[in-house]
Amino acid sequence: MTYDLKMQIWRGDSSGGGLVDFTVPVEDGEVVLDAVHHVQALRAGDLSVRWNCKAGKCGSCSAEINGKPRLMCMSRLSEYPQDEVITITPMRAFPVIRDLVTDVSFNYVKAAQVPSFSPSAEQPQAPFRMQQVDVERSQEFRKCIECFLCQNTCHVIRDHEDNKEAFSGPRFFIRYAELEMHPNDGLDRRRLVQDERGLGMCNITKCCTEVCPEHIKITDNAIIPMKERVVDVKYDPVRFLGRRKGAKKA
Amino acid sequence: MSDYERHSYDVVVVGAGGAGLRAAIAAHEAGAKTAVICKSLLGKAHTVMAEGGIAAAMGNVYSDDNWKVHFRDTMRGGKLLNHWRMAELHAKEAPERVWELEQWGALFDRTPEGLISQRDFGGHRYARLAHVGDRTGLEMIRTLQQRTVELGVDVFMECTVTHLLKDRERVSGAFGYWRESGRFVVFDAPSIVLATGGIGKSWKVTSNSWEYTGDGLALALRAGASLINMEFVQFHPTGMVWPPSVRGILVTESVRGDGGVLRNSEGQRFMYNYIPEFFKAETSDSEAEGDRWYTDKTNNRRPAELLPRDEVARAINNEIKEGRGSPHGGVFLDIASRRTPEFIQKRLPSMYHQFKELADVDITKEPMEIGPTCHYVMGGVEVDPDSAGSKVPGLYAAGEVAGGMHGANRLGGNSLGDLLVFGKRAGEYAAEYAAGLGRDRPEIAEPDVEAASSVALAPFASDGGENPYTVHQALQEVMQDLVGIIRNEAELTSAIEKVGELEERISRVSVEGHRQYNPGWHLAIDLHNMLLVSESVAKAALERTESRGGHTRDDYPMTDYDFWGKRNLIVELGGDGHATIRQQPLPEPPPELAALLEEQH
Numbered sequence A: 001m002t003y004d005l006k007m008q009i010w011r012g013d014s015s016g017g018g019l020v021d022f023t024v025p026v027e028d029g030e031v032v033l034d035a036v037h038h039v040q041a042l043r044a045g046d047l048s049v050r051w052n053c054k055a056g057k058c059g060s061c062s063a064e065i066n067g068k069p070r071l072m073c074m075s076r077l078s079e080y081p082q083d084e085v086i087t088i089t090p091m092r093a094f095p096v097i098r099d100l101v102t103d104v105s106f107n108y109v110k111a112a113q114v115p116s117f118s119p120s121a122e123q124p125q126a127p128f129r130m131q132q133v134d135v136e137r138s139q140e141f142r143k144c145i146e147c148f149l150c151q152n153t154c155h156v157i158r159d160h161e162d163n164k165e166a167f168s169g170p171r172f173f174i175r176y177a178e179l180e181m182h183p184n185d186g187l188d189r190r191r192l193v194q195d196e197r198g199l200g201m202c203n204i205t206k207c208c209t210e211v212c213p214e215h216i217k218i219t220d221n222a223i224i225p226m227k228e229r230v231v232d233v234k235y236d237p238v239r240f241l242g243r244r245k246g247a248k249k250a
Numbered sequence B: 001m002s003d004y005e006r007h008s009y010d011v012v013v014v015g016a017g018g019a020g021l022r023a024a025i026a027a028h029e030a031g032a033k034t035a036v037i038c039k040s041l042l043g044k045a046h047t048v049m050a051e052g053g054i055a056a057a058m059g060n061v062y063s064d065d066n067w068k069v070h071f072r073d074t075m076r077g078g079k080l081l082n083h084w085r086m087a088e089l090h091a092k093e094a095p096e097r098v099w100e101l102e103q104w105g106a107l108f109d110r111t112p113e114g115l116i117s118q119r120d121f122g123g124h125r126y127a128r129l130a131h132v133g134d135r136t137g138l139e140m141i142r143t144l145q146q147r148t149v150e151l152g153v154d155v156f157m158e159c160t161v162t163h164l165l166k167d168r169e170r171v172s173g174a175f176g177y178w179r180e181s182g183r184f185v186v187f188d189a190p191s192i193v194l195a196t197g198g199i200g201k202s203w204k205v206t207s208n209s210w211e212y213t214g215d216g217l218a219l220a221l222r223a224g225a226s227l228i229n230m231e232f233v234q235f236h237p238t239g240m241v242w243p244p245s246v247r248g249i250l251v252t253e254s255v256r257g258d259g260g261v262l263r264n265s266e267g268q269r270f271m272y273n274y275i276p277e278f279f280k281a282e283t284s285d286s287e288a289e290g291d292r293w294y295t296d297k298t299n300n301r302r303p304a305e306l307l308p309r310d311e312v313a314r315a316i317n318n319e320i321k322e323g324r325g326s327p328h329g330g331v332f333l334d335i336a337s338r339r340t341p342e343f344i345q346k347r348l349p350s351m352y353h354q355f356k357e358l359a360d361v362d363i364t365k366e367p368m369e370i371g372p373t374c375h376y377v378m379g380g381v382e383v384d385p386d387s388a389g390s391k392v393p394g395l396y397a398a399g400e401v402a403g404g405m406h407g408a409n410r411l412g413g414n415s416l417g418d419l420l421v422f423g424k425r426a427g428e429y430a431a432e433y434a435a436g437l438g439r440d441r442p443e444i445a446e447p448d449v450e451a452a453s454s455v456a457l458a459p460f461a462s463d464g465g466e467n468p469y470t471v472h473q474a475l476q477e478v479m480q481d482l483v484g485i486i487r488n489e490a491e492l493t494s495a496i497e498k499v500g501e502l503e504e505r506i507s508r509v510s511v512e513g514h515r516q517y518n519p520g521w522h523l524a525i526d527l528h529n530m531l532l533v534s535e536s537v538a539k540a541a542l543e544r545t546e547s548r549g550g551h552t553r554d555d556y557p558m559t560d561y562d563f564w565g566k567r568n569l570i571v572e573l574g575g576d577g578h579a580t581i582r583q584q585p586l587p588e589p590p591p592e593l594a595a596l597l598e599e600q601h
Helices: A032-042 A105-112 A132-142 A149-153 A161-166 A170-181 A190-195 A207-211 A218-235 A237-241 B018-029 B067-077 B084-103 B136-151 B215-222 B287-293 B309-321 B341-347 B349-359 B414-436 B446-460 B468-482 B489-507 B519-543 B591-598
Strands: A002-013 A016-027 A062-065 A068-071 A086-089 A096-098 B004-008 B011-014 B034-037 B154-156 B159-167 B170-178 B184-188 B191-194 B233-240 B261-263 B331-334 B368-377 B395-397 B567-573 B579-585
Touching: A002 A032, A016 A032, A032 A086, A032 B468, A062 A149, A068 A149, A068 A207, A105 A170, A105 B136, A132 A170, A132 A218, A132 B136, A149 A170, A149 A207, A170 A190, A170 A218, A190 A218, A207 A218, B011 B018, B011 B170, B011 B215, B011 B414, B018 B034, B018 B136, B018 B191, B018 B414, B067 B084, B067 B591, B084 B136, B084 B414, B136 B414, B159 B215, B159 B446, B159 B519, B170 B191, B170 B446, B184 B446, B191 B215, B191 B414, B215 B395, B215 B519, B215 B567, B233 B309, B233 B349, B261 B309, B309 B331, B309 B368, B341 B349, B395 B414, B446 B519, B468 B489, B468 B519, B489 B519, B519 B567, B519 B579
Parallel strands: A002 A086, B004 B184, B011 B034, B011 B191, B034 B154, B191 B395
Antiparallel strands: A002 A016, A002 A096, A062 A068, A062 A086, B159 B170, B170 B184, B233 B368, B261 B331, B331 B368, B567 B579
């Protein structure tokens, strides 16, 4: 069945902008990204939007739908009453480039600061022997599709631009947790993540977990265990003496 | 002209999927000053969509597996039209490339012994695909992305290359624009590696994203390189069919590899009616034998659902055509009745998620509705197997954009291996070539830059012309209706005519707005590439008067071993700017490899 969908889409650039009304024909079973594509094809060919896979796997089409951070490709129109106006705005924590496209370079800067995987002295060369049960914890975090919705929603930076310098954000706390829990990683990044990446600024309100389209338990499985492990290294005199990993596993 | 930014590198890699990133890592490690350019953000390339796994004969699950069996499976799956040397290199080197990913931090699923687990897939004799649930491509791209960043390779994100530049016969650089600002950028580089992926966006029902517009193929043709095997396009048997907005989205072959079966509206496992002579000896002849194979591969043969993709796609197409399809025009893919919900959720988490959220279907309780979707082009830039070099000095190609490795049909799992093996080779040889030039580096001619910039700006020159989105839809309809799974002379001839008409419409495209992040403009530029590639596919398909792999002609339904079995089709750019086709003898494998192809297992 086809019906006319009323939408308001934020249009503008770094100098300013506002909501613009569009009405486009949509079909049952379509998602918000389809509606945006109809706007491009029929009403505004130059409407800026990022997208790639259209299947929730690449994390490109992040935006705020009626104020809620979501992937447009995974938001079905059937979730919204047909007579309701749907409002789409760009992610708020990042500077607008144009329309729904934001400057997410903050995340790439933080990514480059992560000391990468470094095999342990016990197994320096692949193929490694690792048990499924031991890789699973890190595998959960490697499901991350880098949509940056968690970064966008995190109140530490959402309304506090000045915190960005010292805060890597939930996406990178799960990256540090992934490396920390990798069964064959030999580097200790616990002091780094606490002292220089802002782990301590997170007060575990779980906003990030709520918006994760991959349903990664960011707070419970990554941030809280990391905070506990940081306590271990900072206040345990025995561990403090031997900084390399190995004995640290919980 | 307007000012532009200028950069100088030894090696410029166009594309940041698996092949591009692996090439960039290799070129950087070989000492070349290297840059990667990609149309999207880093980490969003199409590789992310690959689900099943990386085929590599590591022998972790079946110790009988080795490169020779993998080579044989690849060649037979490709209906023997593969370049034997590429299939050989791929089979030999894939295991090393997988272990390398593990060395860089990838976390594959494990066997009980703690090694990398390997799963079953169509056309592979043994469980061979290294995997992470059903999100292997994501793991691969993230690992390569993190490695690229760690090494400090320069990445130009959201930057599109529209022209390759040459100094006489040699490549001298590339011209493109920043999507964000619309400003132009010129790269001086004696070596260019094309890693731009495929062409699926010219079809209506496709698993491919907006990026898959055949840019690398068109760039290569215009630079004087040749394409090979362009008539072979893979329609993946299992794409979603409902709801309409997700039509074409991939449903991984792992569903069948892990025990799922195909049924028609009468509940029949119809694949048992479609086992071709070529695969009879290695395919089970009863459902019971097929079911036993999952746990005992020594005494049983593969289920018919795990025939190569071309066979399965044609069978599904036929069931639908003969009226035994599902309510939304597909057939049923059933794993719910065959495996426990726990097993399904563990092995196929993204499929569970995808169907639950996009189609309201719980795949642990009910069958999926699926149908064929345009997925992959076997054809591509004709390259030297060892170096990945095209016939243009300094121009290399790796991954889906390159041709020859997969012959007439690609086996599932062989794409990710291809990206790694030939990505690395392309990067290394591109670096070596650049280093060998010394001071004799090619130079960019300023008039060529001027010309490239005026072509790119043409869509802004007029008002009220054709809408690029409308023309794109028209092209998709032509290719879907006339150059699909089943082809014939009348339809292909008509397709070539219609593509010609679209060329005229594309020349009249105009776009609204300005140059900053303007998707209408970007599409207007990409359309030229889609058109040239579509013409290449249609013309090659018309020329090959037989059926083989990803090319089926209902007017020539038989495979012709004597004539077409010994020939490749080569596409080149004629003086009039159109694709021309010529035949070329197929390279023959040396006797010791040819003998492997005859071996029965």
